[in-house]
Amino acid sequence: MSIQPEQRSEEAASKARLRLWLRFLKTSRIIESELREKLRQEFASTLPRFDVMAALSRYEEGLKMSQLSGVLRVSNGNVTGIVDRLAQDGAVVRVPVPGDRRASMVRLTKRGQEEFAAQAAAHEAWIDEMLAGFSPDECADIAARLDGLVASLGERES
Amino acid sequence: MSIQPEQRSEEAASKARLRLWLRFLKTSRIIESELREKLRQEFASTLPRFDVMAALSRYEEGLKMSQLSGVLRVSNGNVTGIVDRLAQDGAVVRVPVPGDRRASMVRLTKRGQEEFAAQAAAHEAWIDEMLAGFSPDECADIAARLDGLVASLGERES
């Protein structure tokens, strides 16, 4: 019934990784819910809307729906709804793609750009305050390790 | 129009923290979506259901709805729906609390315990595989820093 030392350490490693993941998730939820609440209170907006606008803000010419869902790692149908609402509010427009009548480019309007600029500045300040306990070096260190993790997770897709 | 060195470094610190948060979020989404997919494919279940069962599994005597939503950091109304569905599937029961007819304890059934045990073992293995690039020491190190962050975020609520 006894186990070998190697099995024991494998088991400890597994538990340590699980513990890390649970802390990770907890941290992420706390920060996300704080951001959600501030976006709601100060801008009457939501995190998904902010995420879509942030993605679009990096592409002057806009993004196709499929590119948008790819960048954000959410489903196609999801993006449709969020973009619909942003378009209703005049923050984005769908521009036809010449030569492909299936697709359209989604682009921030001038108004959308302005709204996003204000939200992005506030967002950065909120994060800065919440992560104040981390020095820039510490941030860079952890970020680099997460990059490594993301890369290794990406490779596993085969 | 020029800025002082201190302002410049403040700005750099803010950007470093923002970068960390973005990596953090990306990592979290990748892992979560992988877990979601595996839970669906291998157990025909979902992450929210798993989370509720995980919380309940730590309390033999069960938890009140409000405790459950507190532990999981989600809204009250949310938990109602998830518990409703788990109860329909026979994984949990609502037990009246003697002396307080408003409240009830939610508790895993025997069947719920068995289901959860199988899912938890698989879950730990998935995490172990995804975080294989992190050594136990590295995990403990990062987990400790996240604990510090969570603590500092908790204090800010005043």
Added chain:
DNA sequence: CTAATATTATTTAGGCTTGAAATATATTCC
């Protein structure tokens, strides 16, 4: 050219999530 296949986006059904309002029960203060 035409048929088969692939791509792009939307729709649909079902579940998750929130904040606010509603309901029921407890507690506290006179």
Added chain:
DNA sequence: GGAATATATTTCAAGCCTAAATAATATTAG
């Protein structure tokens, strides 16, 4: 005791999210 207040939970409307089905258009193979 009875009124005001607080607590526990559910309900509701709106939006988020997914996977699967559908529709429209493009591309490729024969």
